[in-house]
Amino acid sequence: MKPIHTLSREIMRKIHRKESIDGLSADQILLSMFANSRDWHNVKIIKLGNHKKILDQLRVNTNYASYRDFFGEKGIYKLQTEVRRVYDLNPKDRGVYEKELLKIDERLNILSMAFSGSLLKIIPIKNDANNTWIARHNHGNDSHESHVAINFFNAYGNALKTAIQTNDYTDANNLLNELKGYQIKNGSAILPSSTKINAEIFLNNFNVFNRLASFYFILSLTFLLFLFLSIFKPNTKLKTIYKILITLVVLGFVAHTIGLCLRWYVSGRAPWSNGYESMIYIAWTTTLAGVIFTRKSFGGLAATMVLASTILMVSMLSFLDPEITPLVPVLKSYWLTIHVSLEAGSYGFLMLGAIIGLINLILMIFITNANKERVKRIVTEMSYISELTIFGGLVMVSVGTFLGGIWANESWGRYWGWDAKETWALVTILVYAFILHMRIIPKLTGLFVYNVSTIFGLATVIMTYYGVNYYLSGLHSYATGDPAPIPKWIYIVVACIIVISVLAYLKKRKHKIIT
Known part of the structure; x- marks a missing residue:
């Protein structure tokens, strides 16, 4: 269990190797991705390193790539064949190129999950034996909490988009306060103390x-x-x-x-x-x-x-x-x-x-x-x-x-x-x-x-x-x-x-x- 404040910084360190971009904090970036993920598809945010073979496959000439750089005109993942080949290798047979390729693939997957909101597991399931918390998308789950998650994320997403335009975050903050009360009521068994x-x-x-x-x-x-x-x-x-x-x-x-x-x-x-x-x-x-x-x-x-x-x-x-x-x-x-x-x-x-x-x-x-x-x-x-x-x-x-x-x-x-x-x-x-x-x-x-x-x-x-x-x-x-x-x-x-x-x-x- 960790605050979103920590999660946003971990996501940025994983995909960008820095906690900020152009003066935007990790929290601002994560919220912006949540509200308008398409606006970030062309931003050079994924750290690539200096391996020329990977740069050539993506057809980029900088150390950073955008989400869209990884996909061709028909939406096919450019590194798909290479990634599958590397995963089939014995770990001891993977060289510098193979390890770097897997790291980049991981960063892309993390960014994709940040866009979808699946990393934001903030809705606790009431009376769950394993104290499970869920995010926006829970395929095959038609529980009450799943509907709560869908309703919250939709309402908060709309409120956030409006707040970005009007600079009035009252409604968005009210929704967060309601979420906090819901978490305390149904997830207190594993919820860290406010002091922690x-x-x-x-x-x-x-x-x-x-x-x-x-x-x-x-x-x-x-x-x-x-x-x-x-x-x-x-x-x-x-x-x-x-x-x-x-x-x-x-x-x-x-x-x-x-x-x-x-x-x-x-x-x-x-x-x-x-x-x-x-x-x-x-x-x-x-x-x-x-x-x-x-x-x-x-x-x-x-x-x-x-x-x-x-x-x-x-x-x-x-x-x-x-x-x-x-x-x-x-x-x-x-x-x-x-x-x-x-x-x-x-x-x-x-x-x-x-x-x-x-x-x-x-x-x-x-x-x-x-x-x-x-x-x-x-x-x-x-x-x-x-x-x-x-x-x-x-x-x-x-x-x-x-x-x-x-x-x-x-x-x-x-x-x-x-x-x-x-x-x-x-x-x-x-x-x-x-x-x-x-x-x-x-x-x-x-x-x-x-x-x-x-x-x-x-x-x-x-x-x-x-x-x-x-x-x-x-x-x-x-x-x-x-x-x-x-x-x-x-x-x-x-x-x-x-x-x-x-x-x-x-x-x-x-x-x-x-x-």
Whole structure:
């Protein structure tokens, strides 16, 4: 059960990948489709992507297509033959083209249902054992509620058309108030409370996580600016500026916490059960780690804000849908709150250690005779902070993996089965345990080696969280999505990190102040 306010946004994200078109909100678009669906048949609303073969079949040259673009002169569906062929394929034999074709076909079907009103299941059937709600069209159903649905949709459609012309929505709103009373009277068994409905609408409007992505990004640039200012202009008074910035970080963290709590309250479960939710949760644990361990360091807070903003920006990508979905049966357990919170939460701590390591290497590149003492002090301080965050992350991932074994025994009847996720969780534990114990190994005791290892150690976290979910098969597939091809910029980032590491090594070797 969800408000139409949420449904309209989900429909737009599915078919258009955005929640608005030309200044029209999702609610306005859905109502306009309901009142005058034909007016939308030629609007370029369905997201296509860049696959040339699909564009050629539809005879369009843009990334968006209209509803009418999918049908020929005689009303024949242009993709019908290809879609049937792809559905007949074994899922493992479907490539990028086939998967993209099915997504586009799904978007077309959703748009068709939005035009017909069949998605608007807003009429409850009185005394129904399954608490069924129906929409306008219910073929073969001649019940009282079916007639109620037909009468309401016809009356509301006419009232809405008149209101669009006269800008007087009194009659349309009166019909909605009557519908609300009917829903309360006949569907109260599963109707969400007004408090929960208002909370969900507030969460939709506030759009807290997208706003925080920009907020954290601005803070990250500000912290980096003052970090380098403290190195090259050490006499600059930054105490007041620091107090303002740390206050803003805490306010952002509070807003982040409120957003997670609202999502928990609305969904009725812990908000870290799918790809999108785990991303916003990891961003939260990153900020938490920063507030706990780096609150007295410009460099540490810069790393915190860089990582938190990056994770939230990734969560906004099109392949991660913020829709609140039901849990798969095996996740309906209190272990979801305990095990997954520790595992996913640890990633924020470990990632923060890697970002701090990267900033330390960049600082080493800027070592000069004039600032080498200050750089050494800052790098040493941030390395200690990194060690604390990694230690916290290692404890969390270790305990989470141990408790995951207990959950696995309850769910699958065995504690450990060398599943891909289990194996890579163990690899992560071993790698980070080695990183924390490197200081007792000769030739591996320096700050440079430690910071480089924290960066490349992050590869195990990425593989555990992302690679296993999207590229390997196994029992831990709950947060998965359609495998996205590895972007080329990943290779560029790795190459840049290697270059930064080499430059930092040459610079620290030249000045011999950082081991």
